[in-house]
Amino acid sequence: xxxxxxxxxxxxxxxxxxxxxxxxxxxxxxxxxxxxxxxxxxxxxxxxxxxxxxxxxxxxxxxxxxxxxxxxxxxx
Numbered sequence: 001x002x003x004x005x006x007x008x009x010x011x012x013x014x015x016x017x018x019x020x021x022x023x024x025x026x027x028x029x030x031x032x033x034x035x036x037x038x039x040x041x042x043x044x045x046x047x048x049x050x051x052x053x054x055x056x057x058x059x060x061x062x063x064x065x066x067x068x069x070x071x072x073x074x075x076x
Contacts, residue, residue, distance in 0.1 A: 015043040 054060035
């Protein structure tokens with residue numbers, strides 16, 4: 001899932017806080033957040049989606065309707 005979309009829907013990237021350690025494994029093409037599963041769940045309970053930059057117009061409509069790039073970035 002692309003990072004921007006992950007952040008908007010509450011994926012793990014959205015739960016990263018200043019000072020968290022992130023392990024990048026380039027050989028296996030992975031990112032790992034070095035916090036416990038309990039901490040991730042705690043953060044997820046308190047997480048709120050960021051407001052959209054675009055409130056009206058074509059870009060606002062696009063942001064509301066488009067799926068993620070992993071799903072083909074098609075509109076509903």
